[in-house]
Amino acid sequence: MKKTFVLTSLLLILVALIALIEVSTPSWSQYQKEYFKEQIASLQVQLGSAKDNAKKGQLQEEIASYQKRKPEIIDLVLPDGKVERCKTCHIGIEEISSSHPSNTFGCTVCHGGNPLSLDKAMAHAQMYGGGHPGSLDVASLSCGGTGENNVACHAGNPEQAKNEVDLVKTSIMSTKAGELSAVRRMFGYDKTNDIPGLTKGQVAALYPNPLQGRANQKDFQQNCLSQCHQSGGDLPVSTTTNNVSLKGTQEQDGTQVKGQAETQSKIQGNGCETCHVLTNPTHTYIGTDTTMKTNNIGYGMTHSLTTQILYTQCNQCHNQGNHDPLKMSFAFRSDMTKVINDWKSGVTNWLDRVQDYYLPGEIFAKCEVSLDCIDCHTRQDVMGDNKLHTSQYDAVHLQCQDCHGTKETLPKTKQIVDPNDLAFEEQITNPKFPKLKIGDEILVTGKGEELPFIRHQGNDWIQNSRVTGQTFQIPLVYGSKCQQSLLEQGADSCHKCHDRSATHP
Known part of the structure; x- marks a missing residue:
């Protein structure tokens, strides 16, 4: 009896000690340990296939370095003397781009938040766009803010063409003015493309009474006008597509994801990010930041901006299906599962691009498939020219x-x-x-x-x-x-x- 009591007491003490250690161990320390572990595993794979002795020696040194490394608070000191600690948790995060180096710009100039806090909730409080700084409702603070030495970024420049944040808000893909105009003309409300009361920069989804109170007005606003590139607009990705593309996704601990499409079947277009942050068919992060490796969909593949925008990025909206202006609904392609090719496969041939590129029944010239969308469409086509266009032809x-x-x-x-x-x-x-x-x-x-x-x-x-x-x-x-x-x-x-x-x- 006494022996049992002693063993039970020791067990309780052990449990208490483990709990105390877990409470006293900060989350950032765990993130760093996970990052070190992943880097070691990756280097060991490279070591197994390395044939050159010099390369093997280099890899072995790197592995030993990570094995000895201990978690520590990482202070990023910017040129103006300000300190940020974001990389203490986000230790493996990719550089956003070569023109936005973190050791010069830091993180909060784009993301907002509290850079000195190591508490997740406090550090992420007041982040622009809830972690999506490209969203058009906050882009003026992030992309359109000021960088090093108070130099204007993508707004406030003497040259209008460099004020992309202001211009993109007039883009026909941002306003959806073209869709609003076409449907209103179809129903006989307007005789021209001009929409009474729609002003430059206004989002068509917020236009009052677009169908003058008809029964299908709500569906028109929710199923048509509120989709695609607008800030917070839903990309037209079907539940079926999500089920196919997310099959086999796993948690970090190896457990299988279930019902992912049911829990978050909507993927939002977040303004600038919709084009400039490349995605995969699962809309999941695959980079080296351990804090980002969750099952949440709606993120880019890596924390990276690009201007080399593949046609597959445009296809997030432009080859998924068609809006039905009579039923006020979106009809997904019947062959959509065939379009979801393995995004790791690399270069595709011309016939593959035809299948991926265009909706069935559309007519095109061969050059339009051989090239990518941005090889033809200009920056003003895509990001606007500061004019309110209500037809694609004019835009x-x-x-x-x-x-x-x-x-x-x-x-x-x-x-x-x-x-x-x-x-x-x-x-x-x-x-x-x-x-x-x-x-x-x-x-x-x-x-x-x-x-x-x-x-x-x-x-x-x-x-x-x-x-x-x-x-x-x-x-x-x-x-x-x-x-x-x-x-x-x-x-x-x-x-x-x-x-x-x-x-x-």
Whole structure:
């Protein structure tokens, strides 16, 4: 009896000690230990396949270094003397981009929050957009704020083209003004594309009485106007798609995820992040920050910004299905499961891109599939030009003739003569571009927007992919056998001859 009492007492003391240790061990310490463990495992895999003795020695040293490393508070001292401790928990987080180095910018300039706190709730209090600083309702504070030495970031610049935060709020993808206009005209409320009372920067989902109180007005606002790129808008991702893409996802402890699509079937578009943070089909994080490795969906693959935006990123909205303006509902593609290819597979062939790229029944030219969306659509097409457009035709700056010319004219060009030309900023966005130089001749759109990734070189017109850097020689209409009327030189007219489809590529 006495022996049993002693054993029970010792067990209770042990449990109490374990509980005390757990309470006294800060969460940031656990995050760092998990990070060290993951790095060691990754290095050991590399060591197992290494053949060079020097490489093996280097890997062994790195493994030993992580094995000896102890958790510690990490102070990030910025050039202005301010201290941030965000990386104490987020020790493995990726650099957001080469132009936003954390040792210069820090974290809170974009994210907000309390950088000195090591308590999760307190540190994350007052974060912009609840952890999504690109959301358009807070982008003026984050992306549009000021950086080192109070230099204006993406707002407040003398050049309008550099004020992307202000411009994007007028984008037709942000306002949904085009969809609102088309449906109101269909129901006979407006005789033109102009929408009475809709002002620049206003979100169409908040437009009062868009269908003048009709029974389907609520569905129109919720199922159509509130989707896609708007801040907090839902991306059109079906529950079926989520079930397919999330199959096999696991918790960190190895347990299987169940009902993920049921618990969070909606994925939100968070403004700037919707385009500039690349995602995978599961919309889950796969980077090296252990604090981010949860089963929550709706995040980018890594904590990284990019301007090399793949067509698959655009497809988050543009190839999922179609809105039905009569039923006020979104009809998902019947073949959507076929579109969810393995995002790790790398380069796809042309036929694969046809299946991924376009909705069944749509007509396109071959170049529109060979290239990525941003190889044609200009920054003003995508991010707005400070005007309230209510039709896609008015909003888009690029037409086929801008690159291919017409039967009687060559494409319009511009020679670079000013070292401060905005075209050089495009050079920064993709290191694979041939270096732009004074004297280079680049193309411009009919509306005067520069296309520095399309250049006139001798007798050739060369396009450089903004994603891969691959070069394409542009065929010209001028001097060809094209018989198209000069009055019909828009994209729709070109498709009459250069018509492909997903069923007939």
